Amino acid sequence: MDRVALVTGGGSGIGRQICLALAAQGRKVAAADLNASGAAETAAQIAAAGGMAIGLGVDVTSLDSIQQGHLQVLDELGPVEILVNCAGWDVLMPFLDTDEDFWDKVIDINYKGVLRTVHTCLPSMIDAGWGRIVNIGSDAARVGSSLEAVYSGAKGGVISFSKTIAREVARKGVTSNVVCPGPTDTPLLDGIIQASADGERVIGAMARAVPMKRVGQPQEVASAVAYLASEEAGFITGQTLSVSGGLTMS
Numbered sequence: 418m419d420r421v422a423l424v425t426g427g428g429s430g431i432g433r434q435i436c437l438a439l440a441a442q443g444r445k446v447a448a449a450d451l452n453a454s455g456a457a458e459t460a461a462q463i464a465a466a467g468g469m470a471i472g473l474g475v476d477v478t479s480l481d482s483i484q485q486g487h488l489q490v491l492d493e494l495g496p497v498e499i500l501v502n503c504a505g506w507d508v509l510m511p512f513l514d515t516d517e518d519f520w521d522k523v524i525d526i527n528y529k530g531v532l533r534t535v536h537t538c539l540p541s542m543i544d545a546g547w548g549r550i551v552n553i554g555s556d557a558a559r560v561g562s563s564l565e566a567v568y569s570g571a572k573g574g575v576i577s578f579s580k581t582i583a584r585e586v587a588r589k590g591v592t593s594n595v596v597c598p599g600p601t602d603t604p605l606l607d608g609i610i611q612a613s614a615d616g617e618r619v620i621g622a623m624a625r626a627v628p629m630k631r632v633g634q635p636q637e638v639a640s641a642v643a644y645l646a647s648e649e650a651g652f653i654t655g656q657t658l659s660v661s662g663g664l665t666m667s
């Protein structure tokens with residue numbers, strides 16, 4: 418069905434692949450990203466493949482920015498029925514080297530960004546009696562990840578929040594689930610390697626910890642998201658699905 422999907426972080430990496438996967442299912446896609454040109458490029462790739470999409474410049478740390486973007490989606494595509502929260506950010510650092518400004522930024526993007534979009538998009542899903550929320554967590558939240566203490570905590574918050582929303586709207590036709598990537602080959606991972614003195618060593622250790630002994634590809638995460646956003650996944654809610662080559666098993 419040509420339902421409307423809003424994907425934050427849709428201008429790069431995993432978020433772009435999620436937009437492409439949803440468009441391939443016939444969804445109308447709004448790619449929303451702080452990087453407006455990246456979002457526009459995602460929309461252009463979907464249009465070139467025959468789909469319908471718009472790119473939006475949206476900052477998930479601003480409720481006003483999200484509400485403006487939401488109105489634009491409503492106007493140009495229709496009410497949001499699928500919400501995917503994929504915007505994320507981190508820098509690898511020992512916890513004792515971080516300060517409160519850094520904590521605030523990590524929590525504002527990775528945790529409060531999800532609260533803002535769900536708060537904005539959930540009412541129309543409840544009114545319609547149908548909705549899919551898929552939040553991108555991280556295996557860092559499930560098994561811990563050295564040098565990512567604050568980010569891991571924020572992503573853990575995303576998992577707990579998603580379960581509670583799943584309970585609150587369980588009888589409204591709306592599902593809420595989390596997909597947790599393991600280390601995945603994206604610009605975020607590249608940036609972490611570049612920004613850290615021993616980034617290569619840390620990423621190498623991450624890949625060795627994966628039973629399949631490799632990092633993931635963004636398309637592999639996207640296909641799991643597309644499934645959880647589908648009509649067929651209507652009886653799945655409150656779940657946390659790792660796409661990480663076996664890094665987390667539970």
Ligand SMILES: NC(=O)c1ccc[n+]([C@@H]2O[C@H](COP(=O)([O-])OP(=O)(O)OC[C@H]3O[C@@H](n4cnc5c(N)ncnc54)[C@H](O)[C@@H]3O)[C@@H](O)[C@H]2O)c1
Pocket residue numbers: 425426427428429430431432449450451452455475476477478502503504505506526553554555556557597598599600601602603604605606
């Ligand atoms: N790549 C990995 O190894 C990995 C592992 C686990 C989880 N994740 C998660 O997957 C998601 C996607 O990450 P990615 O690897 O594709 O990274 P990426 O950097 O390629 O994409 C993240 C996108 O989020 C956007 N973004 C950042 N701050 C924003 C803001 N304030 N408002 C709107 N957009 C903002 C960026 O502009 C970027 O386009 C993130 O939530 C990340 O935490 C990634």
